[in-house]
Amino acid sequence: MSGGGQSVDIPGLDGAWNRSWPKCPPAAHRLRRQFRERWVRFHALPEGKRYATSDAEHAEILRRHHTLLQDLLGDVTVGGGGLVAITCSWSAAGLPTPRDSAVAAATPRAAHWRSDDLATDPGFHSWQHHYVSAMDLHDPALDRLLLCVADDMTDGVILTGTGCAWAVHPYDGGVDVFAGSTEVRDRLAGRFAEWLPSTRQGT
Template identity: 80%
Template sequence: MRGRDQAVDIAGLDGAWNRSWPECPPEARRLRHRFPERWARFHALPEGKRYATSDAEHAEILRRHHALLEDLLGDATVGDGGLVAITCSWSATGSPTPRDSTVAATTPGAAHWRSDDLATEPGFHSWWHFYVSAMDLRDPALDRLLLCVADDMTDGVILTEPACAWAVHPYDGGVDVFAESIGVRDELVSAYAAWLPSTLQGTNGSDSGSWEEVEQRSCPAPLVVPDVERGGPVQTEGPDAVTQLPRGALEGGSHLLHGQRRPLLGDGTEMPGVGLRRGGPGSGGWCGRP
């Protein structure tokens, strides 16, 4: 059955995830920190270009994701339920909230799986609500979801298979792969060496120091501006994150650029260096990354 959501065995998925990724929620930053030896990063476009600006570039993004997923799936490449898609909503409480309409449209029948408070600062709550649906590589919903991510219309997506032996995190600009083993990770790195970050070009990808440099260059943690603050103090989750936006940063509203919502100052000019996204991690206001 393709083109609509398929049911996922929630209890089976829960057990499989906990066996493969013990004491780790299905969230990419924590997977990178908890299992760095199984992690590899690949660019979605040549020369590390972040956003597609043509149909051909969107097609290249899909081609790269499908190639990696086919290698990971192996004999299970085609078939009902070969993939499990994990999507998210966020809130300040533990009660599951609906997903953003854009991502919900790609997997409308997804079922709530689990909720985790992933806040790292005292006094804050950052609940992630994970929803799951089954699909396979030929399901049109997969491409819709991947392009939704590529155009920065959602975040926090994880793709895996029913046994959760591996996990894939597509993001705007690339894909993080968490392989079943170090050996599988190294095979992927060798097979797709041309897609590696520039710091790893010409290497076999097994140098842990090189991957640490890639991690350090990863996007900083999201910042959150509660709607009621309208440009006041923001939540941070890392030493490099911005701690405050100027007063009036949202007085002019916002607009979309490359799929990201940018804050506008009162005079209508764009505040440089900060992207905002509705409904992301944190308190439920605007969120984004500098």
């Protein structure tokens, strides 16, 4: 599979997301605010280094992301698939706009899923347009997308399973995990404790 070649069941995804994350758009800052008790943050590089400056550091970023995703996906990865990548574009109006060229190249077959106005001030609009791609851990598109994020070429990426029981938000410097329960969050934090910030709420 390359570039998210499988189609996403949009109605199924919509229902699964709304059951797992009710009244919350697929936006990391909203997930942190509404589901803070299920959130844990990990650094993508040792000592909290933000950007990779070598091939080895890029490889370490990918290794950490793959390890976390493998843990969350569990046995789903045996048969392949099971992963949905959510990418974004932004505008001041509700009509979906094209995504950045780098993320569009990484996931060219992405389909528009939903658009959310994330503005909080009256009279202002800040639309985030969400596109979805189906992929798996072995899809080259996943690594292309993760490296786009790591090198600060895009933002707003969310990775989740087809059931949306958890959500992963990679960013330049780390990854936010929104687990299916506080128990799963604590298990991840214990298993990968060496990747945690010096304080649990650190960057």
